[in-house]
Amino acid sequence: MRRLVAAAAVLGCFGTGAAEAQVFRTGVETVRLGVAVVDKAGQPIAALTPDDFVVLEDGRSQQVRLFAPGGASDEERPPLHIGLLFDTSGSMVADLPMARTAAVKFCNLLQRAEDITLVDFDTEVRVARFGQQDFPRFVERLRHRKPDGWTALYDALGVYLDGTISQDGEKILVVYSDGGDTRSTMSYTDALTALKASDVTVYVVGFLDNQGSREKLEQRMRLTRLAESTGGLAFFPGSRQDIDHAYAEVLADVNARYLIGYVSTNQATDGTWRKVDVRLNRPDLKAVRVRARQGYFGLLRQEQGAQRPDPGGGAARKRGS
Template sequence: MRRAQASTVARQPAIRGRVRRVFSGHALNAIGRSTALGLLAAAAAAPAPSPSAPSPRPVFESRLSLVYVTVTVQDRAGRVVADLPASAFEVREDGQPRPISVFSRGGDEGLDLDVALLLDTSGSMTSELQSAQRAALAVLEKIPRLRRRTVISFDTDIRFWKPEADPMALLSEVMAARPPDGASAIRSAVAAGIEDLRRGGSARGALILLSDGVDFGSQVSETQLFRTIEGANVGIYPIPFVPLGWASGPSTYRPGTVGRSGGGFPTTPDTLAARGFLTRLANASGGLVLLPARHRLAGALDRLLEELASQYVIGFAPAAATPGRSHRLEVRVADRRLKVRHRERYLSR
């Protein structure tokens, strides 16, 4: 299957010109071997952007020793609260208060956002793929103050695309590059997307994942993936798509025309595990699962845009610790009626 995919790309010059790089075969195995500490060490060792490269604000580039945490605050009705001062926040590392060194609100001019869009192009997504891609590319065009954006499609392979093309042209090429019955290497793709944002020097990232959530063929374990999440200030926003042939609940599940690569249908435990997996991704990273995707997608996208525009970024100097150690994060606000969401842990460098 991978040989067929490689030949497909080679036969289409337009696709070859748009794809920045492809992970397949041995490259995917390398992601599995290097993910977690090895992957994070490589990202941390990557050179900082050159002086000529665009920079959102010098404070983020010059204070590389700080830990950054993106924070979303909501009231009891679920509305985002975007106008709190720095004095309203308290940061704790492993239960101990830490002074806030950097504070920015979503409305601040210099608070740029790096976005990675991950599109599941596996066989199980066939019936929903086009609408998912169109919706996600439309979101990327609307998100304000983007410093950089990355478009990644994944199935058996992981492809990084150059997003400068017209969205419709890019969508067409992504569709043409996919195999008919590809696997779904979700964990490998998410790990690769996080690494890409880190290598770009992102102080605030968002990863939008459009997928049915069933992993099949990843070389990255769930433990490795969550270790990678701890090493980056990247919120993950899954938008689940339930393909035709899947029912809305376990009691009414019925097999349809959607199958796994190599034969067989996703089972009820598959769907339940997928939902739990996507929820854990969002919780660990401070992101949010946006539901439902099929009939109320516009509302889910509006909620995503509102949240990204209303977040806070807090930077603090961590206590001295052994590199690679995992630390618990807690951000509190003075008004206990408000709900705070952020990534759960970080890895010391």
């Protein structure tokens, strides 16, 4: 397990506009993808090699230059950074105890993580980062919050994405929420765009049982789209057993993911969206599903040099302690 020397560090203020696509820095611009490969039962498929994958960018084949197999040792993989978006608004009053227990179990089992970033939100958005040695402080902070106020889900997502800019490695975000945003200045469309511009993989644990049928359908669709656009998954548990199944599946998915990197053949610095499609080159494997993020924004050439486009706007976020 990696350890941080520093204790829990509260992040500084961020604006959503800084949610940029992150990559490995290897001397050239390298696109990094986390790739999940599962069979028809949802079980991870192991022991694949770089030659088993085909990566297409805007329909053009790309050469795999970085590769880490699923289940590889910590030394073979980049650092893992875990984020939790935790809804403590008044609408979560019935589900908060179950969500809190699931979040603690999940983080306790994923011991190879470098750190945990907790973003708890209601009317305001609060964020703190904890090293593994500060796990008790993370648990205490999670248990301290009581359900109250409105729901600033999309603002919380923007704040989290801003904080990932300084992180190099795998970034996994687990969202615990009922999905109903009643407070954010950031729109759902902007939140989705900001996610697409990042290299964060999102897993959603949505609590929708206390909503009406029409609202439940809308929130389920929105949360599912947020997760699937990044190559992640969405779960909507109705019981504690369902939650246990959800976080067990997330753990298995995270630990079995392949890491693939390539240098794009498109060297234009125009800031445009590049669609990425990852496939298997294994005709013998039937009914296999491959999940990865759907693309990224290319670099944008400016006077100061090539930079990522600013997908999320520049709205500042008010945050409590």
